[in-house]
Amino acid sequence: MPITLLLTLLALLIIAGLGWYALRLWRQVWQRQAAVRDNEDERNQRLAEDIEFLTNSLVTRQVPVIEGSIRIKVLLDNYSGALNSQHDCEIFTLIYDATAHIPTHQAWKALSPSERKLHEKHMQQLEEEHGERVTAAAGQLSRGLSNP
Known part of the structure; x- marks a missing residue:
């Protein structure tokens, strides 16, 4: 066998x-891509159930x-599934942003009664001003994230 044929066969091999x-x-x-998609689908399903429960x-x-508004906003931020564009999700962001400066947990306990x-007065004002819109938006979401 000629050397070129052997080299060609070796190259093909x-x-x-x-x-x-x-x-x-x-x-x-x-x-791996399929596993990532499956995990994300499962995650979105859990988040959708949690959002519907909270709403x-x-x-x-x-x-x-x-x-409720703060919790829903955080869950919506993590949700990457189908979401009907007609849902009024901006109200949850508005409430979240308006209360972001308020301390929580141990920091809340450390506040003086006057603080x-x-x-609490600020939160009451927000609830009075936006309560109906929040309830309406929650009602929309409670029927399903992709449903109108």
């Missing part, structure tokens, strides 16, 4: 081996307007 290896690597990439709780007054009263 190497190319076939590299092609097989590349295909194997691409299959791994496709499997139902807000509509039925089981959770305060301010607290707490000022924050």
Whole structure:
């Protein structure tokens, strides 16, 4: 056998081996992408259920307007699934931004009674001013994130 034929066969064998290896690597990439999509779909499903639960709780007054709005806004920020563009989600951001300066948890407990009263008054004003819009927006979301 001439040397060029042997080298050509060797080259073809190497190319076939590299092609097989590349295909194997691409299959791994496709499997990982599918797993990421599945995880994101599951995550979005859990978030959608949590959002619907919170909005139902807000509509039925089981959770305060301010607290519910803040929680819904955070969940919506993490949700990447289908969301009807007609839903009024801006109100949750408005409430969140308007209360961002208010301390929480241990910092709230450390406030003086007069400071707490000022924050409570501010939250009461927000609830009076935007409560109906928040309840209406929560009502929309409680019927499903992609439903009008």
